[in-house]
Amino acid sequence: MFFTVIEQVVNGIVSGSVYAIVAVGMTMIFGVLRAINFAHGEYYMLGTFGAWFAIEYFDLPYPVAVVIGVVTTALIAVIVGNFVMQRIVGAPAEAGVLATLGAALILQNTIILVFGGSYKFFSGGYIEPVTLFGFTLAEQRILIIIVGMIVFVGLELMVTYSRMGKAMRAVSQNIECCAVVGIDVRHIALWTFILGAGLAALSGVLTAPVNVSVYGGMGELITFKTLPIIIMGGLGNVRGTFVAAMILGIAESLVATYIGLQFRDTVGFATLMLVLMWRPHGLFSAQARF
Amino acid sequence: MTIELSRRGFCIGTALIGLQTVSSSAFAARSEDGTVRLGLVAPMSGPNARYGSFSMRGAQMAAKEINSVGGVGGRKINILPGDSQGTPVEGVSATRRLIDQDHVDFIIGDVSSSVTLAMQPVAEDAGVLLLNAASSNPKITYKAGVGGFKWTYRNYPTDENRALIVLQYAAEKKGFTKYAVLSVDTDYGRAAIEFTKKYLPRFKSQILTEDYYKEGEVDFRSVLSKIRDSGAQAIIMYGNADSTPIVGRQMMEVGIAGKIPLIGNAEFNTASTIKAAPKALEGAIEAAAWLPAYESEKSKAFVEKFTAEYREAPNNHAYVHWETVHLLARAIEEAQSIDREKVRSALSNIHYTSAVGEVTFDDHNQARLPMILLEIENGKPAIKGAYSAEIDYPK
Numbered sequence: 001m002f003f004t005v006i007e008q009v010v011n012g013i014v015s016g017s018v019y020a021i022v023a024v025g026m027t028m029i030f031g032v033l034r035a036i037n038f039a040h041g042e043y044y045m046l047g048t049f050g051a052w053f054a055i056e057y058f059d060l061p062y063p064v065a066v067v068i069g070v071v072t073t074a075l076i077a078v079i080v081g082n083f084v085m086q087r088i089v090g091a092p093a094e095a096g097v098l099a100t101l102g103a104a105l106i107l108q109n110t111i112i113l114v115f116g117g118s119y120k121f122f123s124g125g126y127i128e129p130v131t132l133f134g135f136t137l138a139e140q141r142i143l144i145i146i147v148g149m150i151v152f153v154g155l156e157l158m159v160t161y162s163r164m165g166k167a168m169r170a171v172s173q174n175i176e177c178c179a180v181v182g183i184d185v186r187h188i189a190l191w192t193f194i195l196g197a198g199l200a201a202l203s204g205v206l207t208a209p210v211n212v213s214v215y216g217g218m219g220e221l222i223t224f225k226t227l228p229i230i231i232m233g234g235l236g237n238v239r240g241t242f243v244a245a246m247i248l249g250i251a252e253s254l255v256a257t258y259i260g261l262q263f264r265d266t267v268g269f270a271t272l273m274l275v276l277m278w279r280p281h282g283l284f285s286a287q288a289r290f
Numbered sequence: 291m292t293i294e295l296s297r298r299g300f301c302i303g304t305a306l307i308g309l310q311t312v313s314s315s316a317f318a319a320r321s322e323d324g325t326v327r328l329g330l331v332a333p334m335s336g337p338n339a340r341y342g343s344f345s346m347r348g349a350q351m352a353a354k355e356i357n358s359v360g361g362v363g364g365r366k367i368n369i370l371p372g373d374s375q376g377t378p379v380e381g382v383s384a385t386r387r388l389i390d391q392d393h394v395d396f397i398i399g400d401v402s403s404s405v406t407l408a409m410q411p412v413a414e415d416a417g418v419l420l421l422n423a424a425s426s427n428p429k430i431t432y433k434a435g436v437g438g439f440k441w442t443y444r445n446y447p448t449d450e451n452r453a454l455i456v457l458q459y460a461a462e463k464k465g466f467t468k469y470a471v472l473s474v475d476t477d478y479g480r481a482a483i484e485f486t487k488k489y490l491p492r493f494k495s496q497i498l499t500e501d502y503y504k505e506g507e508v509d510f511r512s513v514l515s516k517i518r519d520s521g522a523q524a525i526i527m528y529g530n531a532d533s534t535p536i537v538g539r540q541m542m543e544v545g546i547a548g549k550i551p552l553i554g555n556a557e558f559n560t561a562s563t564i565k566a567a568p569k570a571l572e573g574a575i576e577a578a579a580w581l582p583a584y585e586s587e588k589s590k591a592f593v594e595k596f597t598a599e600y601r602e603a604p605n606n607h608a609y610v611h612w613e614t615v616h617l618l619a620r621a622i623e624e625a626q627s628i629d630r631e632k633v634r635s636a637l638s639n640i641h642y643t644s645a646v647g648e649v650t651f652d653d654h655n656q657a658r659l660p661m662i663l664l665e666i667e668n669g670k671p672a673i674k675g676a677y678s679a680e681i682d683y684p685k
Contacts (some may be wrong), residue, residue, distance in 0.1 A: 004515065004516075004519060007515055008512055008515070011509075011511045011512050011515070014511075015509055112335055112339075116339070116343060118339045118340040118342075118343045119339070119340050119532040121535070121562055121566065127539060127542075129542060129543045129545070136543055136544060136545050137543065138539075138543050207508075210508075210539065210540075211508040211536060212535045212536045212539055212566055213508075213532055213535065213536060215337070215339065215532075216335065216339075217335060217336050217337065217339075217506075218506070221506050252509075252512075253509075253511075253512045254512075256501075256509075256512035256513050257512045257513065257515070257516050260500070260501055260502070261472070261501035261502060261503050261507070261510075261512070261513045262475050262501065262502040262503070262504065264504075264507075265504055
């Protein structure tokens with residue numbers, strides 16, 4: 001009994017790590033652009049497709065495919081960032097919603113047009129099960145947890161110490177003041193967006209081996225899983241997002257075991273409703289972004 | 291006042307005349323067109339897009355074969371696709387578009403039972419023949435023919451048959467009595483389990499855990515560990531083909547692959563699925579309407595031609611749509627017209643030889659068809675026989 005609970009918590013941490021890497025990008029983009037990026041799941045999908053393409057068409061090894069997936073997505077993000085996201089800075093909230101939803105539709109349907117809507121089989125990655133402390137996990141899941149940790153420590157260090165990170169924090173606090181002291185807000189917005197999209201792509205490529213299937217519509221589900229997480233974490237709050245992702249992952253896993261798999265997807269939105277009722281700023285104060 | 295009224299009347303009148311001209315010219319275009327306008331509603335995108343693309347290819351191949359020998363009664367078959375995305379809402383609007391804008395005379399669709407159930411009243415209102423080729427929920431033909439919907443026909447076996455056949459094989463040949471349920475959360479997945487439950491007492495069996503997954507679900511680890519600890523001897527799964535490789539992989543992870551087999555129907559026999567998780571699929575038992583390994587001359591010729599054409603082996607949905615387009619063409623030929631009423635009565639009286647046997651329809655417009663039972667042995671599907679059963683319609 002106790003062992004089952006522990007095992008489910010570990011399962012939860014694995015899915016939580018995936019959510020965390022995707023959500024952290026979305027929350028940073030919100031911090032800087034003040035817009036919820038409804039296309040975020042599509043970058044997750046693009047990253048996976050990039051890697052799948054590299055493996056399927058060029059027979060490249062998985063680690064190379066990871067790099068290709070992330071870099072391709074970052075390049076697409078440069079284009080979308082220049083033409084769409086930069087224009088959202090300072091625009092009303094509706095503009096952000098429409099622009100990102102539009103971007104989501106275009107990206108998703110372009111992929112469906114080019115590769116067809118059917119599921120593709122992702123053959124890369126390290127799927128052999130290994131036993132650790134009595135739990136059996138695919139090697140890839142351990143990799144996901146490790147990469148998740150590295151990403152978060154890296155981001156913490158970046159926003160605390162690097163010039164770019166400090167500028168991101170500044171922009172998320174007050175755009176006008178940043179403009180006055182000479183921070184190029186549009187430049188920072190672009191880079192935050194590219195970083196966020198790249199992280200979503202990384203998460204997609206890392207999970208592809210355990211999720212096996214790759215298809216054009218896969219990003220939508222991720223966007224809707226991520227949305228409650230970033231709101232719970234306090235929009236724009238990196239640490240809060242990490243904790244909220246873990247809570248959601250573990251809660252989902254326990255619900256799937258003890259209540260029923262069919263109730264799993266309700267967890268995110270049910271928790272979100274509770275949080276909005278009692279702590280509308282998220283579980284962690286959104287006062288100090290990042 | 292009176293002037294204004296008549297002005298308004300004039301405006302409305304003009305508008306009506308305009309509308310009439312438009313619609314009559316559309317009608318003229320349709321009859322002059324000289325083709326059989328056939329709508330195909332299938333999930334072309336979304337989590338079931340794989341089914342849609344196979345369905346479309348199967349249907350198109352059939353249309354090509356028919357058109358290359360001059361069509362039916364001199365008319366070429368023109369397939370107009372409608373994307374249901376596997377959801378009832380989109381399925382209904384796709385059906386409306388096909389009827390109102392594309393002016394189709396016949397519709398084949400959908401794959402998902404939930405969608406077909408929603409399409410039935412739409413087709414009925416329009417008086418357009420809805421010939422289903424791939425939905426297995428028994429309710430569809432409970433409600434058709436003498437059951438109500440005169441324009442719905444189904445050329446596909448139902449879940450009630452399937453549930454019984456699978457359970458019987460598992461109990462008698464394998465000696466299973468304890469099951470876990472992991473099915474898709476749709477009309478298809480839930481109804482199949484309902485019928486399974488109906489027959490459980492007959493085989494002195496019981497269900498220990500019951501879970502339904504949402505389409506597109508990717509994390510089955512929690513539920514699979516629960517099943518591992520429950521003491522179940524097999525997992526009853528009526529699910530989506532695309533989820534099967536994911537489940538298989540995660541069965542290997544939690545250590546139940548090769549110990550607790552999957553039984554039911556979710557394309558366990560597809561080569562790429564077996565390749566994704568060979569150990570988990572070994573011993574899987576499935577009842578299917580058709581599979582590429584089926585031994586008959588017509589079936590083998592179809593597999594060969596389809597594989598040559600699309601460089602991919604066909605699945606069940608490709609086959610049933612291919613066969614159903616041919617069936618419809620035969621009905622049109624026998625009716626000697628594309629008049630919907632005549633084609634419908636031709637269909638009711640048809641004796642058509644398909645790749646799995648003779649097709650006739652009962653008074654609920656349900657085709658009498660066998661189910662093929664197979665088991666995965668050494669990574670290959672082995673056919674264990676074809677079974678059929680008469681359906682008990684609820685009175």
